Amino acid sequence: MEQDSHHHQRWEGKVSARLRNVTKAQAWPLVKDFFNLHKRFPTLATCYGLHGSNGDPGCIRYCAGFSIPSNGPESVSWSKERLLAVDDVDFWLKYEIVESNIGFNSYESTMKVTSDDDDDDDDESNGCMLEWSFAVDPVKGLELEELVGKYHVALQVMAQKMEEEIQSLVSGILNNT
Structure with missing residues (x-):
């Protein structure tokens, strides 16, 4: 009874960006600051908590501000996102979109802060890496490569x-010491 097998295939992507002269321990609190993504994410006008405590699994944030050209120049996109899991030891968090007008269905994403080289954890002075991976049902009006490209550009700006x-x-x- 399956009409379109391509429709049921989920898109997956992963992008990364290097933070120079920043340790994992310095970068992690900014990644975990779930209710303040607008401070670091390009084109995001607002982000705030709707439910729960910032950084605690189960909390929900509201994000708005991406333009949606297909809906006209004045359209504002928005999403409500739930934090699913946080790992303060390995520096990652996982979240999902629970409601939105951006066409993302069954969306889950993970953000990680990793060492440049996991074999050399003693020397983080050269920086660390941000990794952002996602899985989503195909998005109408987009190609997977285009979506990955948007994530890549956004993550470079975030970094x-x-x-x-x-x-x-x-x-x-x-300066204060």
Whole structure:
């Protein structure tokens, strides 16, 4: 009774970005700051908590601000996202979209902070990596490669904003000592 086998195949993608001169321990609190994604994510106008405590599994955030050209120039996209799991030891979190107007169905995503080289955990001075992976039902009007490209660009901007935020914090601490 299956009409279109392609329709049931989930899309999966993963992108990464390097943070220079930032340790995993410095980057992780910014990734875990679930209710404040708008501070680091390009084109996101707002993000705030709807339910639960920031960073606790089960909490839900509301994000808005991506433009949706297919719906006209004035359209604002939005999503409600639930934090599913957090691992403060291995520095990853997993979340899902529970409701949205962006065409993402059955969406789950994982964000991780990893070492540049897992064999050399003692020296993180050269930086760390952000990894963002996702699985979603095919999105109408998009190709998987286009979606992965959007994630890649967004993660590079996030990494740059995180580097700047951390360097600003470190400079502020050094200037006050």
